[in-house]
Amino acid sequence: MENAACMDCRLLALAQNARGAVAGAYRTSANLRFEGFDGLCTVLCGTSDDGPGGIVLGSAFRPRPFSDELSAGMPARFEGGVLAAGPLMFDVRGARLFDCALPDDGWRATSAEAGGMARVLQDALTAARRPRPNDAMQRFLAVRAMAFRDALRDGSGTKIAQAVRGLIGLGPGLTPSGDDQVTGCLAALRFALGPQDALVRAISDAAGRCRGSTTEVGASMLSSAREGRFRGVVRSLLAALKSEDERAVRRRLDALLGVGATSGLDMADGMTAGLHAAALARKW
Incomplete structure (x- = not known):
């Protein structure tokens, strides 16, 4: 035993x-x-x-x-x-x-704070130099990921639902790349804006309707994300971003990038998109 x-x-x-x-x-x-x-x-x-x-x-x-x-x-x-x-x-x-739940102590990021966290994370990702495979699937994923970012900037629930449907189930692996990106985005938005934010609800609702479009492992991950529960490397990276400790951000990003072949990278990209969207949402 x-x-x-x-x-x-x-x-x-x-x-x-x-x-x-x-x-x-x-x-x-x-x-x-x-x-x-x-x-x-x-x-x-x-x-x-x-x-x-x-x-x-x-x-x-x-x-x-x-x-x-x-x-x-x-x-x-x-x-x-x-x-x-x-x-x-x-x-x-x-x-x-x-407990895998993202802590919610009532803190909500300002536009400047969310934008600053996005820039720090993007800079750390650039410094980490983790190239993606150059194949047709990755190029197709990049197009769908851009459509998702555009929908987040637009804020339309219909466009967000369409973009989420286009990502979930897309890519190889136990958790497809599209699922990882949506999960990372949900983690960042929920952390920065809180569980009741309209963007969080729109993505969560759309992901719930796509449960049958992905793998069993992907569906399980997305179900947890919709409930605000994420793996430790995601929670610790968000905490480091909030603390503005760039050295800790790099360490914790390295840990996230070690998850799967590209799962960690996809989650980090989704988190960056979510933080950029949070910065814009807080301006409205």
């Missing part, structure tokens, strides 16, 4: 008694779905990043990849704080609980 170091606090009730199945298994992670739980539960090793539905194991290394021991459809069950998935067992009873 392997011990969990920490887990999402939303899993606490689930950990007492729940049935489900393995949704997918990879080298350092496994996704599980449970009855009555909206989204996926993800068991991870080799990371300190705390994300929605996450269970982070205490050991940074497993001798065998999850994909060697688990396959989609295998039964999974929580009972009394112990998770059984296929032949594997994980003890979450001593796990530290974390």
Whole structure:
């Protein structure tokens, strides 16, 4: 049995008694779905990043990849704080609980503050020099991403809905690039303008209507984003931007850029777009 170091606090009730199945298994992670739980539960090793539905194991290394021991459809069950998935067992009873919700202390960014955070993040991205693959999909994604930015500047709910539909599900990977960009944008807008802002509601509503247009992992990420829950590297980068600590921004951006092949970069681009949109929205 392997011990969990920490887990999402939303899993606490689930950990007492729940049935489900393995949704997918990879080298350092496994996704599980449970009855009555909206989204996926993800068991991870080799990371300190705390994300929605996450269970982070205490050991940074497993001798065998999850994909060697688990396959989609295998039964999974929580009972009394112990998770059984296929032949594997994980003890979450001593796990530290974390909360993925963006903190909301009532602070709202001014136009100047949001614009300043956007510039700092854009400068850090430029300095990081993370080029994108030069292929047809990336070029198509760039066109759709520009349409999304234009819709944000326009502020029209209809145009935002069209642009979100054009992005979600677009691109390869467990979380398509378009999903990552929308998630990053939602995080930045919610952080800067609050959960009740019209732009936040428009993007959230549009993303909710596109749940069937993307992967199961992408849909789970977007569902969490709509509820204001994001992975730790996103929350910490936003906090660093607010504190105006450019050294911390670079460190935390590096951590975000390490997520997936391009997922971190796509989220950072979405965050930049969201902060630019927040700066403009606060001028109205």
